[in-house]
Amino acid sequence: MGCCDAPGLMPIEEAMAKILENTHTVQETESLALDKAIGRVLASEILSPIHVPPFDNSAMDGYAVRIADLNTQSTLPLAGQSFAGAPLQGEWPETTCIRIMTGAQIPEGCDAVVMQENVTVTDEGIVFDPSSVKTNQNIRPLGDDIQVGQLVLSKGKRLTARDLPMLASLGVAHVEVYRKPIVATFSTGDELKPVGTPLGAGEIYDSNRYGTIPLFEKFGCDVVDLGVIPDDVELLAQAFEKAKTEADVVVTSGGVSVGEADFTKDILEQKGEIGFWKLAIKPGKPFAFGKLDDALFCGLPGNPVSAFMTAYILVQPLLAKLGGEREWKEAPTLPAKTLSSFKKSPGRTDYQRGIYAINEHGEFEVETTGNQSSGAFRSMSLANCFVILERERGRVEAGETVQIQLFNSTLY
Structure with a gap:
């Protein structure tokens, strides 16, 4: 089966283009003291007010x-x-x-x-x-590092620990930054229970928000946590109403499949619009994207690895653009030799969890973390990279070359 044999599944590249096409940068800005500005995105360029050094x-x-x-x-x-x-x-x-x-x-x-x-x-x-x-x-000499009037940081730059000392050396005390995007999020499902409480028959702990909320915060957002919403149409409708009025983006996990108790799609069709629903990606096929009035909507799958990975791969660039960041780029891929086999069927781009190392010849090598089930989060905890297997590719044997993507700083 090739990728064209997976009807209705949108390629991830097309999905990402549609997401970014419908995402617009927030307009509100604020002035922050330099010592409060780490991780914020500049809303205007910064020109040097002085020479550095200011004298020979x-x-x-x-x-x-x-x-x-x-x-x-x-x-x-x-x-x-x-x-x-x-x-x-x-x-x-x-x-x-x-x-x-x-x-x-x-x-x-x-x-x-x-x-x-x-x-x-x-x-x-x-x-x-x-x-x-x-x-x-x-x-x-005077101005050997920076000249008066020189552009030192561009609009859309996310400020890092490398930028703040430079700005301090210029005497810049305040910077104009975009306000943080606001993400409202909740998990759905009668089976979800809070950590620290006993589990009953058929129940599991709500783990997804413990992964996605820290990700959203690391992406530079403020988060409105609406908790766990049961599989009840009225309660879900109320949650969506509250979320869309308080946030720029509403992100849910669970309820986006085709089960009888998955009501999210129905509610979204009533209260907003659906851009797409199924992607040619594994794990994470039932990822959804749409709008709720002025808020964007991202529906993450319910399985823990699927929710975490789609938040990282698909929601991260959305939030970067929403927050005004112009320099955000997906982590590059590198060729690596496999030390183990990787199960794969053609039809979807597969993000498998791997452990890479550099051998004595300076070459990248990678092996699987083991269980690649979308519900097995230990494989995500063990990993230090994604092994990205192309849509058309099948099983990979040890000794073949694959593309790996090292985790960016948000996963550490």
């Missing part, structure tokens, strides 16, 4: 000299000092040198800094080797 400064502990003085004599008396935050005060006499420390302002007229390791200190003064001194050596 020394790259080494040593001695500031005029090369013209060294052309006449190799020993120069010490005439003063320039330390970080305490530059040289007063005049700098000719044929003398200045003690200078790393980061200190270069005295006017200095055209070289000689490392302290390359001089000899005597009672008569500091002895230099003039032949080794070059113009501008060990001097970091």
